[in-house]
Amino acid sequence: MANVLVTQCLNGITIGLIFALVALGLTIVLGLMGVLNFAHGSFYMLGGYITYSVFAAAGNFWLGLVAAMLVCAVFGHLLYLTIVRPLTKRSPLEALLALVGVSMISLQAARTIWGPDPKLLPIPFGRVHIEMFGLDFQYPVYFFIAMGLAIIVLAGMSLLLRHTDIGIRCLAAIQDHEIASCMGVNVDRVSSLMFTIGMAVAGLAGGLAGPVFSVYPNMGIELIGMMFVIAIVGGMGSIGGTVIASTIIAMTKSVSSIYFSGNIADILAFTVLLVILLVRPRGIMGIASVMD
Amino acid sequence: MKIRTLLRPAHALPWAILALLLAIPLFSGPYLVYLITLALTFGIFALGYDLLFGHTGIVSFGHSVFYGMPAYAIGMIAHTVFDIKNPAVLLGAALLTGVLLGAIVGWICSFTRGIYLAIVTFALAQIAELFIFSDPRGITHGENSITKIRPDPLNLGDLSLDLFSGVGLYYLTLASLMVVLAGMAFLMRSQWGQVFHAIHQNEERLLSLGYNTRPYKILAFSLSGAISAIAGSMVAFLNNVVSPAMVDWQVGAEILLITVLGGAGTMAGPILGSFVVVFTQTYASSLVGGGNWVYVLGALYILVALFLPGGIMPMLPRLLPALSRGLSRLKGRRP
Numbered sequence: 001m002a003n004v005l006v007t008q009c010l011n012g013i014t015i016g017l018i019f020a021l022v023a024l025g026l027t028i029v030l031g032l033m034g035v036l037n038f039a040h041g042s043f044y045m046l047g048g049y050i051t052y053s054v055f056a057a058a059g060n061f062w063l064g065l066v067a068a069m070l071v072c073a074v075f076g077h078l079l080y081l082t083i084v085r086p087l088t089k090r091s092p093l094e095a096l097l098a099l100v101g102v103s104m105i106s107l108q109a110a111r112t113i114w115g116p117d118p119k120l121l122p123i124p125f126g127r128v129h130i131e132m133f134g135l136d137f138q139y140p141v142y143f144f145i146a147m148g149l150a151i152i153v154l155a156g157m158s159l160l161l162r163h164t165d166i167g168i169r170c171l172a173a174i175q176d177h178e179i180a181s182c183m184g185v186n187v188d189r190v191s192s193l194m195f196t197i198g199m200a201v202a203g204l205a206g207g208l209a210g211p212v213f214s215v216y217p218n219m220g221i222e223l224i225g226m227m228f229v230i231a232i233v234g235g236m237g238s239i240g241g242t243v244i245a246s247t248i249i250a251m252t253k254s255v256s257s258i259y260f261s262g263n264i265a266d267i268l269a270f271t272v273l274l275v276i277l278l279v280r281p282r283g284i285m286g287i288a289s290v291m292d
Numbered sequence: 293m294k295i296r297t298l299l300r301p302a303h304a305l306p307w308a309i310l311a312l313l314l315a316i317p318l319f320s321g322p323y324l325v326y327l328i329t330l331a332l333t334f335g336i337f338a339l340g341y342d343l344l345f346g347h348t349g350i351v352s353f354g355h356s357v358f359y360g361m362p363a364y365a366i367g368m369i370a371h372t373v374f375d376i377k378n379p380a381v382l383l384g385a386a387l388l389t390g391v392l393l394g395a396i397v398g399w400i401c402s403f404t405r406g407i408y409l410a411i412v413t414f415a416l417a418q419i420a421e422l423f424i425f426s427d428p429r430g431i432t433h434g435e436n437s438i439t440k441i442r443p444d445p446l447n448l449g450d451l452s453l454d455l456f457s458g459v460g461l462y463y464l465t466l467a468s469l470m471v472v473l474a475g476m477a478f479l480m481r482s483q484w485g486q487v488f489h490a491i492h493q494n495e496e497r498l499l500s501l502g503y504n505t506r507p508y509k510i511l512a513f514s515l516s517g518a519i520s521a522i523a524g525s526m527v528a529f530l531n532n533v534v535s536p537a538m539v540d541w542q543v544g545a546e547i548l549l550i551t552v553l554g555g556a557g558t559m560a561g562p563i564l565g566s567f568v569v570v571f572t573q574t575y576a577s578s579l580v581g582g583g584n585w586v587y588v589l590g591a592l593y594i595l596v597a598l599f600l601p602g603g604i605m606p607m608l609p610r611l612l613p614a615l616s617r618g619l620s621r622l623k624g625r626r627p
Contacts, residue, residue, distance in 0.1 A: 087598065090601055100593055101592070101593030104590035105586065105590035108584065225414060229415055263425045264422075267426070271419065274416070282408070
């Protein structure tokens, strides 16, 4: 029993960290521009498919991850220039309308290009036998590597936001973008950069998730709703809050799935998030901002 | 509103459309009748959504709850829990479910606002859908949907009216839409409607004027829930099926898009939006084949957002003169 519990906890942490990578871009874009980026899930999916295609062609999973980040960054920047920038100034809801259009089109395009069936990515490396503290179980090495990569990216983003000039400008713009732009912050440039980075990280998350969940057209749409919840519950623009919220939801799901059926586990996870949101209306680590 | 104002020439177009809608089943096939019924139910749903969204200024991502759960109430009463097929009981139960759920969700949501409120409604919709999937004691049939929902015909003395399939349902839905439209028009002129609009414009000022806005927000949720419940029950009768897809949050997102597409805060916009979406889905799929209609609808969303700010409806008065100007210029005349 203890073995199962520890395995599920480790799964929860891995999946939670991947979720945090997806929600990261979402929460920064939401804080900066006030737009719920519905197309974010499409980039997660695109990242998965690019990783799969590169892996199928070149046989190297890690090369696939790099390619996924690059392709998602390019498409993300194009999306920002054509749709997000013109629309966010006018109305966040009309931007949402257009972004849903983008995600519908990319879903159908993925079905056409790669087919509707899930693509299986083999889990790189084997399993490691863990025998300590009276525990005895096997666990895939890849999960530990995925955790490590996610932690490096999240810590890197956190450092970027807190200790570089552009990051501090970004935080200022999240807090109040009118005042920030009065103080000389080029909000448009900050938004453009952060949007592109967010998309690249979503692509990386899609690639990392490939061996865990397999790659299929609906993977982004299925996830995007939960990502909105994580982004809001974590607190807009807060990486720490996002990590806490996504770990809570992933842990609740995977640990309670030992005891209950999958649906009840999900109900529990959403109830926990709901209670957090009602107790802390601005999210776990949220700051008062323009969105109020 | 006086009767005379309804008969002004400016109102000729709506009356003509109503006459056309009344006449359509006389000369068209069952498929078109089905499609228009579907569009009308979405119109009712979008009007209910717009009561909260366009008029009160509250964005909800979880309106599928008020659409799917009343339909499930009908399914449970008619099939899985009881075996009551009386249409009045079924519709009454659906409405009651809509109102009660609206009040509960509204009460929970009144502790938050803005984007946070939207996420709370979303989480509630997820919980509702998962509840349906978990199939407690076999009352929702989980993924299998509740099928064969067929209420008895309505008996008025010796007269027996089948209002729950085909043309009968078409007229019932059209009549419901008219009642909802008239009710909304009346509501928006009443004191409640004024407070709803005031909440949309500036809730802080309303609070400082001494209004307690919370009961009004809960009221808006309840009314919106009741209207959405009408739409949900009509769809249950139309397809004879209640499926978990009706509670899925994507339905709630779709109705938000329909409302934004048509024009939020206008009476005709949400109805226009639902006709555009239903007919694009159907006719684009027969034009381009397979699932490729998604490209057409997706492109439509992007184009409307980019080039028609405020949705289709508010731009129509500006669009039509521009069109007629363009036409007369083509003919070489100035208007």
